[in-house]
Amino acid sequence: MTTTAPPVPTKRMPLTAFPSPKELARAKRARDRQSRTKRGMLLGLLAWIVGLLFVSPVLWMLLTSLHSETNAATNPPSLFAPLTLDAYANFFGANSGASPWPALINSAMASVFSTAIVLALALPAAYALSIRPIKKWSDVMFFFLSTKMLPVVAGLLPIYLIARATGLLDSVLLLIILYTSMNLPIAVWMMRSFLSEIPVEILEAASIDGANLFTIFRRVIIPISGPGIASTALICFIFSWNELLFASVLTSTQAITAPVFLTGFVTSQGLFLAKVCAAAIAVSFPVLVAGFAAQDKLVQGLSLGAVK
Amino acid sequence: MTTAVQAPPRATVGRPAPRKDSKALERAAGWARRAPLLPALIFIVLVTQLPFVVTIIISFINWNSLYPNDVYFGWLSNYVNVFTDASMRNSVFTTIILTVVVVVVSAVLGLLIALLLDRRFFGRGFVRTILIAPFLIVPVAAALLWKHALFNPEYGLFNGVLTWFFGLFGATAPQPDWISDNPLVAVEAALIWQWTPFMMLILLAGLQSRPLDVIEAARVDGASTWQVFRYMTLPHLRRYIELAALLGSIYIVQNFDAVFTITSGGLGTANLPYTIYQQFFQAHDYGAASAAGVVVVIGSIAIATFALRTVSTLLKEENR
Numbered sequence: 024m025t026t027t028a029p030p031v032p033t034k035r036m037p038l039t040a041f042p043s044p045k046e047l048a049r050a051k052r053a054r055d056r057q058s059r060t061k062r063g064m065l066l067g068l069l070a071w072i073v074g075l076l077f078v079s080p081v082l083w084m085l086l087t088s089l090h091s092e093t094n095a096a097t098n099p100p101s102l103f104a105p106l107t108l109d110a111y112a113n114f115f116g117a118n119s120g121a122s123p124w125p126a127l128i129n130s131a132m133a134s135v136f137s138t139a140i141v142l143a144l145a146l147p148a149a150y151a152l153s154i155r156p157i158k159k160w161s162d163v164m165f166f167f168l169s170t171k172m173l174p175v176v177a178g179l180l181p182i183y184l185i186a187r188a189t190g191l192l193d194s195v196l197l198l199i200i201l202y203t204s205m206n207l208p209i210a211v212w213m214m215r216s217f218l219s220e221i222p223v224e225i226l227e228a229a230s231i232d233g234a235n236l237f238t239i240f241r242r243v244i245i246p247i248s249g250p251g252i253a254s255t256a257l258i259c260f261i262f263s264w265n266e267l268l269f270a271s272v273l274t275s276t277q278a279i280t281a282p283v284f285l286t287g288f289v290t291s292q293g294l295f296l297a298k299v300c301a302a303a304i305a306v307s308f309p310v311l312v313a314g315f316a317a318q319d320k321l322v323q324g325l326s327l328g329a330v331k
Numbered sequence: 332m333t334t335a336v337q338a339p340p341r342a343t344v345g346r347p348a349p350r351k352d353s354k355a356l357e358r359a360a361g362w363a364r365r366a367p368l369l370p371a372l373i374f375i376v377l378v379t380q381l382p383f384v385v386t387i388i389i390s391f392i393n394w395n396s397l398y399p400n401d402v403y404f405g406w407l408s409n410y411v412n413v414f415t416d417a418s419m420r421n422s423v424f425t426t427i428i429l430t431v432v433v434v435v436v437s438a439v440l441g442l443l444i445a446l447l448l449d450r451r452f453f454g455r456g457f458v459r460t461i462l463i464a465p466f467l468i469v470p471v472a473a474a475l476l477w478k479h480a481l482f483n484p485e486y487g488l489f490n491g492v493l494t495w496f497f498g499l500f501g502a503t504a505p506q507p508d509w510i511s512d513n514p515l516v517a518v519e520a521a522l523i524w525q526w527t528p529f530m531m532l533i534l535l536a537g538l539q540s541r542p543l544d545v546i547e548a549a550r551v552d553g554a555s556t557w558q559v560f561r562y563m564t565l566p567h568l569r570r571y572i573e574l575a576a577l578l579g580s581i582y583i584v585q586n587f588d589a590v591f592t593i594t595s596g597g598l599g600t601a602n603l604p605y606t607i608y609q610q611f612f613q614a615h616d617y618g619a620a621s622a623a624g625v626v627v628v629i630g631s632i633a634i635a636t637f638a639l640r641t642v643s644t645l646l647k648e649e650n651r
Contacts, residue, residue: 067452073444074458080524081464083488084476096486099495144374147367157364163372170379172635174585176604177624178382180389180611185382204378207371265469268587268604272612282471286592289475296486299479303472314467318460322536325529329574330536 088300095297110301123302126284131309132195133270133280134263137202141210141259142252144203149214150244154226164215167208168327175205175268186273195278201269206259209327213258216328217251218244254320257313264310281306383628390621409622419623421599422606426584426630429515429602433522434579438572440523441530446560448531449538459535466528474592477521482509482593514598518589526583530575537571538564573641580634584627603627 086102087095088111094104116122152160182201183192191197221244229243245252270280285306289299314321322330390409413419448459465473481488490506497504510517541564549559587604594600596609603623610620 063450063452066447066450067455070444070447070452070458071454073447074462077524077527078461078464080476080481080488081468084480087480098486098491099498100486100488100491144371148371151364151366151368155364157361157368163368166372167375169635170375172581172631173379173383174604174624174627174631176585176587176607177386177628178379179607180617180620180624181382181385183611184385200378204375207375211371261467265471267471267591268608271591272608282469282588285469285471285475289479296479296483299475303468303475307467307469307472310469311464311467314463315460318463321463322532326533326536326574326578330533330540330571 084300084303087297088304090297092295092297095300110297111305113298114301114305121284123281123284123305126279126281127306129195129198129274129278130264130281133198133202133278134260136195137199137206137263138256138259140199140203141206142256144207145210145214145255146240146244146252148211149218150240152211153215153219154221154244164212167211170204171208179268179272182269183272193274193277197273198266198270198278198280201273202263202266205266205269206262209262209324210255210259212327213255213324214248214252216323217248217255220251221247251320251323254317254324257317258321258324261310261313264313386621386624389617390625392618394617395615409618410626412619413622413626416619418601419606419619422601422603423626423630425515425600426602426604429519429522429586429590429600430580430583432519433526433583434576436519437523437526437579438530438534438576440527441575442534442568442572444527444531445534445538448535462531463528465524466526468525470525470588471592473525474521474589477517477524478510478593482517484508510594511598514594514600518593518600521593522583522586522589526579530579533575533578534568534571537568541567570641573637577634577637577641581631584631584634603630 089106089108090101090104091107091109094101095110097104114123116124151157152164157163186192186197191200225243225247226239229239234242265282266280267282267286270278270283271286274280274283285302288302289295317324391406392404393408444462448455448462468476479487484490484506487509489509490504493504493506546559546563549563554562585604586602587608590596590600590602590605591608596602596605601609604627607620607623607627610616610623
């Protein structure tokens, strides 16, 4: 590179016996760059080690779930034991025990329906808070956020009493209502942040062309904010799927969800480690899929749209 | 008949409104603006605020569901119970310690990892992806994993690794009973593992929003890496750190899954949500549970005030 490019300093070289300050600086920069790349590689290696360290419990869980019960419970661990799907077959009810399917289906219903309702409520609300904002829109935003800071446990008893009085106890419908209220503030905040990214000109142009609200939603807002809306939905789904406290207090047999099923699962005294790991993986699977799918917008969602 | 019904609105829309109606029209326009918001707002008020009002009312009533005939207005007796009952008081301290330790440790770890991930290296995207994984394990599943697959004194991974490692030197390995020896630390470790990715994601986004030209300029002027970090990166990150810590606190104050699963609230790990759950589920003391709930809310409001302020500065910045 130095031979092909004849910059000004090299021409001046023969005139002075000493390397010019510019050259000294360049040499120092080159040396710095070399040491920096070396340090960079070490730090890259460190990042890999930390990453693998953090994911190792998950990998261990996966490996254990693929071992037989006797191989799963050895000390020191038997890493290279033969792999088997027995634990999964066992979890899904091949041998005795309750089938997890009703719980998984309840969880899926509660999560999917509550997410659908959240979107249906949050999208218009976000429209009224960003595109055609009402007067005190930021007050309303903070009201939504403050409900999220109210600990869930504080409202548990009245909800229980009301549910018992209305016969909603132990029903998926009750969970759908509660999960909707749990995720609605998050969704409103996320959606507002996505909708406010839409250029105003496009919306004005659409309304000048005579598009009504519904058309604007269908033809402008949803296509542009589609990825944001999708990741909002995925995050709401994750939070609903994970929820334990409401589900464990308000359901007993009919509407039991997957996390509740997991807590009631470890009662046997025999060897159960592989089965527990298989169960944990199976129940976490939808969340892992949804989370990795929403990865790009995960930060914006988790910080309620405050961080891009 | 249909024409008669349809005609009037058309006429009013076309013509400028008479002065008498202008206020009414304005009001109607205001409601038209508000209309899309109302379903969400009404829903959230009904489902989240109403129960809490009921909680406040019940917190003044002496009410144990095992004695349904003995329900009477008890003034502040439930609150006195909350603050004099040793287990309640302990759970307040446990909640504070648990929250502070988990938030601080995971924020520091998250910052260090975010700094590592902020530089370019081979497989950076992959490392970032696998680092998110702990956050995407269902909390109950993660708690079960830590309790049975890692902490278990007989066949958990930790003691397994100890056996294997000491076996290399032909020594007998110590086999601590992790949960019984340090129950609160065990719960904290599991939570830190889950929440570090959350902190890391927010802080990494903060790092990547730094104005790179300014930092480049500082480097050219001879600022060292430490100086750049201390005087440029850290001040820029401050609000992100606050945001991450406060959002984390909101979730961890309310943590129930890890305490419920790993120790079942035993061995001094019962935090307020767990204690309230227990009061209500096992002791059937509705009044005391409600009073404790109100105390939790007041505590959260303290955190929430700070959180709202932080978020509002970010929101203002975005609109500038």
